[in-house]
Amino acid sequence: MLKLAIFGSGSGTNCQAIINAIEAGTLDAEIKCVLADSEDAYILERARQHNIPAIYFDCAPFKTKLDGEAEQKVLQTLTDHDVNFIALAGFMRIVKDGLLNAYAGRMINIHPSLLPSFPGLDSGKQAFDYGVKFTGCTVHFVDAGVDTGAVINQKCIAIENDDTLDSMMDKLHAQEHIAYPEALQWIAEGRIQLNGRRITLK
Template sequence: MKQRKLKLGVLGSGSGTNMQAILDAIEAGSLHAEIVLVLSDQEDAFILERARRVGIPAGLIDCGGFRSKFPEEKQAIVAQRLLGAGVDLVCLAGFMRLVKAELLNAFPQRVLNIHPSLLPAYPGLMAWKQAVDDGAAESGCTVHYVDVGMDTGPIIQQARVPVLEGDTAETLHQRIQVQEHRLYPEVIQGMASVLLG
């Protein structure tokens, strides 16, 4: 019997390059999954356009007018939308709001994030700039389970990226993204083996 595909729900706030990397891996046959729902807290986020272009249902997360807060009752609604779409695994892709219990409890150990540093170093925003400003010798990216903290969940896998002499925040970020786009689909494929058996 042919194994079914892992159903992914993606939450993002920006351009969606990590979601595109997931789509590319699916297209290439290296990731046995399908994205069934894309949600964003930003109406003009390009991640929504990327989804619509390939026929993936996409929608807006109503955060009740808050700029950075993600109200708990709104998280419960998002959880129901994801469950209703049959999502197995939730992937955060540049999602800029903290996820809390209402969403995490609906998907125990099934919410992933990719962060552009070697956690626990440099959590939070602009991690690549933090690394350059700090004079770090290396940076990278981390795929981790999401918990209620900011970038504090258990680490699944990391990729290292050296900080080169003369690196700016932008040049380092570009090289980190290359590794993000490789690592995230790989980890998701590993999760497919675990979740679908």
């Protein structure tokens, strides 16, 4: 069984989707703890509402990455909670070598675009402003790059003529909430087979 830690920085809607899937019996996993780099991130409140340990960690002096003393404290927290897999869900920091090495092949992320298009921040706005007709979300393994890990799952949405950025993002988030628990269940079932960058399902 996957023993998950979920990392986030904001409202935690993807965390909620994972919680809902576990409670519905469609995801064979247990959330051991939820971690956030902001004390008032609502993802922590979502965890508390489901009696999941909710842990804030201070990343100072770094503003954009999890590194140094904070990284060491997080690694100890994961050990203390018997975590064997990490799901990043709106975590707005770059993960560095300590965590990458400790959880190599056992850390995934969800990104609001069809990678490799529009990596990095504000990818939904990037896609909308670019004028693409389709966008979506990508669940991928985490590596040392920014949104460069092997693709596990993708969902696509059409951008209609009358869509606004907000309406487009609403459709995109709805697909994220399907794609993330689905990808985690494939992993829980041992169905993921990695050949170079290409992932196939057994």
